[in-house]
Amino acid sequence: MTMRLVSAELVDSRQILPGQWVQSFHAPELASGSRAGQFVHVRTGDYSGLVLRRPFSINTADPATGIVTLHFRTVGRGTEWLTRAREGDRLDMLGPLGRPFEVDPRSRHLLLVAGGLGIAGIRMLADEAVRDGRQVVILFGAQSASLVYPSSLLPDEVEYVVATDDGSLGHDGFVTELMVDYEAWADQAFACGPHPMLKRLAALAAGRRERLGVATLGRKRGGGKHDPLGSTAARRKAFLQVSMEQTMGCAVGACLGCTVIGVDGPQRVCREGPVFAAEEIAWESIA
Amino acid sequence: MKTKKRVVISADVRSPKAARVKRTPTVRTIKSAIVPVDRTTRSGNVRPRVEIGGAAVADLGAPVAVRPSLAEREALDRIDLSVELAPQRGLRLLNPIMVASGTFGYGVEYGEVVDVQRIGAICCKGTTLRPRAGNQPPRVTETPGGMLNSIGLQNPGVDAVIEKYGPVWQGWKVPVIVNVAGESIDDYVEVARRLDGVPGVAGIELNISCPNVGKGGLQFAIDRDAARAVTAAVRRATDLPLLVKLSPNVADVRPIAKAIEEAGADAITAINTLSGLAVSPDRTRAFLGNTYGGLSGPAIKPVALRIVYEVAQVVSIPIVAIGGVTNLGDVLDFFACGAIAVQVGTAIFADPELPVRLGEELRAECLRRGLASYGPLVGTALPKRAGASSAKGAEYRP
Numbered sequence A: 001m002t003m004r005l006v007s008a009e010l011v012d013s014r015q016i017l018p019g020q021w022v023q024s025f026h027a028p029e030l031a032s033g034s035r036a037g038q039f040v041h042v043r044t045g046d047y048s049g050l051v052l053r054r055p056f057s058i059n060t061a062d063p064a065t066g067i068v069t070l071h072f073r074t075v076g077r078g079t080e081w082l083t084r085a086r087e088g089d090r091l092d093m094l095g096p097l098g099r100p101f102e103v104d105p106r107s108r109h110l111l112l113v114a115g116g117l118g119i120a121g122i123r124m125l126a127d128e129a130v131r132d133g134r135q136v137v138i139l140f141g142a143q144s145a146s147l148v149y150p151s152s153l154l155p156d157e158v159e160y161v162v163a164t165d166d167g168s169l170g171h172d173g174f175v176t177e178l179m180v181d182y183e184a185w186a187d188q189a190f191a192c193g194p195h196p197m198l199k200r201l202a203a204l205a206a207g208r209r210e211r212l213g214v215a216t217l218g219r220k221r222g223g224g225k226h227d228p229l230g231s232t233a234a235r236r237k238a239f240l241q242v243s244m245e246q247t248m249g250c251a252v253g254a255c256l257g258c259t260v261i262g263v264d265g266p267q268r269v270c271r272e273g274p275v276f277a278a279e280e281i282a283w284e285s286i287a
Numbered sequence B: 001m002k003t004k005k006r007v008v009i010s011a012d013v014r015s016p017k018a019a020r021v022k023r024t025p026t027v028r029t030i031k032s033a034i035v036p037v038d039r040t041t042r043s044g045n046v047r048p049r050v051e052i053g054g055a056a057v058a059d060l061g062a063p064v065a066v067r068p069s070l071a072e073r074e075a076l077d078r079i080d081l082s083v084e085l086a087p088q089r090g091l092r093l094l095n096p097i098m099v100a101s102g103t104f105g106y107g108v109e110y111g112e113v114v115d116v117q118r119i120g121a122i123c124c125k126g127t128t129l130r131p132r133a134g135n136q137p138p139r140v141t142e143t144p145g146g147m148l149n150s151i152g153l154q155n156p157g158v159d160a161v162i163e164k165y166g167p168v169w170q171g172w173k174v175p176v177i178v179n180v181a182g183e184s185i186d187d188y189v190e191v192a193r194r195l196d197g198v199p200g201v202a203g204i205e206l207n208i209s210c211p212n213v214g215k216g217g218l219q220f221a222i223d224r225d226a227a228r229a230v231t232a233a234v235r236r237a238t239d240l241p242l243l244v245k246l247s248p249n250v251a252d253v254r255p256i257a258k259a260i261e262e263a264g265a266d267a268i269t270a271i272n273t274l275s276g277l278a279v280s281p282d283r284t285r286a287f288l289g290n291t292y293g294g295l296s297g298p299a300i301k302p303v304a305l306r307i308v309y310e311v312a313q314v315v316s317i318p319i320v321a322i323g324g325v326t327n328l329g330d331v332l333d334f335f336a337c338g339a340i341a342v343q344v345g346t347a348i349f350a351d352p353e354l355p356v357r358l359g360e361e362l363r364a365e366c367l368r369r370g371l372a373s374y375g376p377l378v379g380t381a382l383p384k385r386a387g388a389s390s391a392k393g394a395e396y397r398p
C-alpha cells in the first residue's frame, strides 16, 4: 500500500514492562496494507512545541480486526504524551513507510534477533513467518530479567531464547553470543536493536559461510547473477537483514535527515531502509 | 535457558471495542464571526511594484460555512490569491504559500499524500555543481519549538537534478524554484547557467549561507560585498527569476539586503536557519554529526519577523518570508511585516497538508474580510513613515 495519512483510533493502551507500552489502534488501512519491518510516523499533540512526528515500527498488524499495535519506551515528551492518550482518541499516523524485511521464499528457518525495544522491529516478522509455515527462533537480549519481553506476547509457534547482560535470566551475556549456536540452523537472520549489536551481528554473519564451510561451494543462490546492492532481489538473498534507526524529520525521503552511512554513500533510513541487507551498511562508520 | 513460549497475542491486544469502532467524520467548523470590512488600507505601506491579485477591495460579504454553498464557492473562487514574485521577469504564483528548500525534497516525495499542484511554488533541495554526500549522521534533532538540521547539502549535483526532475517539473502546474548553493561565485554561476532555459525550472533561489572557499570560508550571506558579487554574477548568467535567501546569522541584515537588491535580485527570501547546537544524551559531545546545525521551526519565527520587518523598510523588491510558519496567523503576521509570500518548512514534517490548507484558509480569510485579494493585508504593521523604525531596530539589538 502506498503511504497515506491515517486517523488511528486508540483502542487499548497498556504498560507491558517498566516504561514500555503497547498501544493498539484501529486503523484498517495500516493493518491490511503493511508488511513486517515498515513503520509509521506519528504526530504528537501540539504539546509545548513538539514539532516532529515520532517514528515507530509497526509491532503487529491484524487485517482481520483492523488493529495495529505499537510498542515503545517513554524516552521523552513525545512518548510521554502518547501514554496519556485515552481510548477513543484519534492519532494522526503517516504510513506505512519504508521498505520491509524480504524473506527468501526458500527459507524455512528464520532467526530473529532483538535487543531491547528492537523486539518491536521484528515482532511482526514472527507473525508473518509463522503464518507462512516457517520455523522461527527469536533471540532476545536485555539488560536484566525485569526488561525481558513477556513470552506471552509472542506467537505460540516460536522458540524464544533470552540473554541478559547481568545474567538474571537466560544466557548470561550479550544476545549476539547466541547467534553462532543458530547460524547453521538458520537460513536467514533478521535483527533490530542498538547499532553496536547490529554491527556485531554483521561481523558474525560475514564470517558465517567460512565457518560453515560453504564459502567454497561456489555459486549457488542466484547462479552468479549479481543483483544490485539494495535491490529487493539482493536483500532477499542476504543472510542478515538489519532494521536501522535514525532520528527523522519527514520520514518520506524529502529532508535527507535520517541517513546512515552505506557502502554506496548515505542511505535514507526512511526510504532505502529501515531494513537493509547487512552488506549495504558501512559498519566501520558505526561506533 | 531456552524458554518455550505459548499464548497468542492478537486476541490479547485486541480490545472488545475494536469490533464496534465506527468512523465519525471530523467536521471542521469555521466560526462565522462578523468582522467589519477593512477599507482602510494604508496604501503607503504596499510597495508599488508589488502585484498581488487585483487591486480592488470588494465587499464579498458572507462568512465561510463548513461546506461552502455554491454562492460562497463562487465568491471564494473570485478571490485572487495570485502574486508576482519577479515583476520584471515573470514568476507568477497562483497563491502565496510556498514550500521551503530542504523540507520538501524535489516535490515528488510527498506526492502520495499532498496535492502538490495546489501549492504556490516549490523550492527544491539545495543544488550544487557537483554531487555532495552531505554531513555525518545524525543530522536532525528536535529542540524546544523547533529542530536542528545539518544535512550538509546532500544532493546529486545540478546535472542529475535536471535530468531526473526536469521532465517531471515540466508537466507540473506548480512552479519549481531551484535552490542553488556553492562554494565560489564560479560554482553559483555555473549552476545558474545549466539551469537557464531548462523547461520546468521557474526560477532560482540562491542559498548564500554557504562558506565562500575563495574568501577563507566566510559565508557569502554575512559579507555584504560577497553577497552583492554573487548576486550580480548570477544575474549576468541567467535571465531566470532570481530570489536570494538571507541568513539571520548577521549583526545587521539591511545593508546586505540592499546590496542584493542593487545587484539585480528579483526578490528576497528570508530567513534561512539560525546557527545552533545540541548536546548528546550522555553529554560527552555535540549531538549532530556535524556539531552545529541550523535551527528552524516556530522557535525562529520572531527572528524571521524582525528581519522581514527590517528588510521591508529598505528594499522595494518583493520579500518572501520563511521561518516557523505553522498556521494562518503566522502567514498574516509575515504579510503585516511586509512579506508578499511565505514559505512553509519544518511544519510540513508534522503536517504535510499544511501548505495546501493555508492557501484555502487565506482564501476564506479574504472572503471573511471582504477582500478581493490579500494585498491590503501586506505591510500593515510597518511604521507609517519609512525609515522611522530603523533607529528603533538598532536600539533593540542585544
Ligand SMILES: Cc1cc2nc3c(=O)[nH]c(=O)nc-3n(C[C@H](O)[C@H](O)[C@H](O)COP(=O)(O)O)c2cc1C
Residues within 6 Å of the ligand: A249, A255, A257, B100, B101, B102, B103, B125, B126, B127, B149, B151, B153, B179, B206, B207, B245, B271, B272, B273, B295, B296, B297, B298, B300, B322, B323, B324, B325, B343, B344, B345, B346, B347
Ligand atoms: C531539514 C532541512 C533542510 C534544509 N535545507 C535547506 C537547503 O538545502 N537550502 C536552503 O536554502 N535552506 C534549507 N533549509 C532551510 C529552510 O528552507 C528554511 O529556510 C528554514 O527551515 C526556516 O523555515 P521553517 O522554520 O519554516 O522551517 C532547510 C531546513 C531544514 C529543516
Ligand code: FES
Residues within 6 Å of the ligand: A247, A248, A249, A250, A251, A252, A253, A254, A255, A256, A257, A258, A259, A268, A269, A270, A271
Ligand atoms: S526523515 Fe526525511 S529523508 Fe528520511
